[in-house]
Amino acid sequence: MIQMKICNLCSAFLIKTMIDVRQLQCFLAVAEELHFAKAADRLGLAQSGLSTQIQRLEQDLGVTLLNRNKRKPVSLTDAGRLFQAEAVAALRHIERADQVGRLAARGLAGVIRVGYVASGVSSGLLSRLLSEFRKSHEMVRLEIVPMETPRQLEALGDGQIDVGIVRPRRLYPAGVISKVLQTERLLAAMAESHPLARRATVSARALADQSFIVPQFAEEEGFGSALSALGKAGGFTPHLEYRVQDFISAICLASAGYGMAIVPESMQNFSQPGVIYRPISDFRLSVNLALAYRRREVSPAVRAFVKLGTETFKVSAS
Incomplete structure (x- = not known):
């Protein structure tokens, strides 16, 4: 019952404060060191500033996390021990989200949906593209979808796929362009x-x-x-x-x-x-196979895929 209450308090705190990372870091440092001065040195903070952060955290949660007594060492309350486990998990998620966000901004993470005609597989073109891209973009998830050229061009326009291996056309939908990869x-x-x-x-x-x-x-x-x-x-x-x-x-x-x-x-x-x-x-x-894509693509991962494809296969405009 106590554990459930603390978990609910943790969730409410994280939502209310939009995950105040600094407070969590301060609490965990004290929880691990069980000493305010050592924790402050570890974080490069003044001890008074560290104490303020912990007090604000306890106020937000409405519960005491640390036993403070000048004559005894610092210790965790029951609520503090339960909150510590939740705080560790929360920080790991935050760090992971931060890492993925930074990778996504560089085109190194994300999802790319690739449409292809049958010849894209039988010619080996699709597998070569995917293999080359994976060498430098292992965290990008590739989803491949078999689809004939007319449907791919529609899907590019409405965002259902991000790039396509198609048979070139004289005319393309607005905003869609292509480059020939193979003859x-x-x-x-x-x-x-x-x-x-x-x-x-x-x-x-x-x-x-x-x-x-x-x-x-x-x-x-x-x-x-x-x-x-x-x-x-x-x-x-x-x-x-x-x-x-x-x-x-x-x-x-x-x-x-x-x-x-x-x-x-x-x-x-x-x-x-x-x-x-x-x-x-x-x-x-x-006959040709071409890489079709949106002219004004916003996804860094998709732009990286198009760039690698066009440079690796030394394509010409269709």
């Missing part, structure tokens, strides 16, 4: 039973009568435009058989014989059984 060539993905799978390479013209599976076809930009460029190179109008949301879906359908997909070369790292990848000999179009 990849395009390959034709087909079922291993497909007649063209027996060739080491295929030509654009050889794909004229194929049915295609296209990721993100609903967008004006993206792989719908890449397929149109392929048709132009081969002198044909592509037949769009399936429209899917991502490359993994496209590869799954291609491996099952539902059509052919034009995909970034890094998708070869996606181990889907039954699919073959072939270079297109007369089609040189490449």
